Amino acid sequence: MSDQPRLLLVDDDETFCWVLERALKKRGFDVAVARTVESGLEQATQLTPEYAVIDLRIGHDSGLVLVKKLKELDINTRIVILTGYASIATAVEAIKLGAVHYLTKPADADEIVAALHKQSGDPDVELKDKPLSVKRMEWEYLQKVLMEHEGNISAAARALGMHRRTLQRKLDKRPVKE
Known part of the structure; x- marks a missing residue:
């Protein structure tokens, strides 16, 4: 057994x-x-990692499910969520579920390690003067509704009054920047 701190990395991108x-x-x-979320949970159960770096979207599954399960296994696990699909709703949910930080890709190893060890928020973070665009607000709202339905696209689509495939198509698009 190693005396190095154990870290679980869960992401479906093999090269990354x-x-x-x-x-x-x-x-x-x-x-x-x-x-996969399943193999991540299996490894977490066997290893009880001190740290975890989890992608928000693992295949068609939500990494937030894994955040919740890891915290149930060990409340002290320090978790950072990585995503190429950043949204306010998912960032808030990740923190509520127990992640210590939320980073957008591409994030390098030094940023990730710093986030894993970060003890408090940054009051000097830059504030934007410009409000979000309508397209970005729509994407944020879709993410919020999806999180309210625990990642269940069919249930979220019913709540939004749209077809499941339409919602999937909208969610598969990369979010607009602003």
């Missing part, structure tokens, strides 16, 4: 995992990699 795993090992972590 390979690169980040190597970078985190160089920074002193004993890294276990999973590419």
Whole structure:
């Protein structure tokens, strides 16, 4: 057994995992990699990691499910959520579920390690002067409704009064920047 801190990395992007795993090992972590929520949960149960880096979207599954399960296994696990699909709703939910930080991709290993060790928020974070665009507000709202329905696209679509495939198509698009 290693005296290095155990870190669970869960992301479905094989290349990203390979690169980040190597970078985190160089920074002193004993890294276990999973590419599905199920295998991430299985490894977490076996390893009880001190740290976890979880992608928000793992295939068609939500990484937030894994955040909740990891916190149920060990309340002290420090979790960072990574995503290419940042939204206010998912950031808030990640923190409510127990993540210590939420980073948008591309994030490098140094940013991730800093986020894992961060103890408090930053009051000097830059505030935007310009409000969100209508398209971005729609995307944020869809994310919020999806989170309210625990990632269940069919239930969220019913609540929104739209067809499930329409909602999936809207969610699969990358969010507009502003």
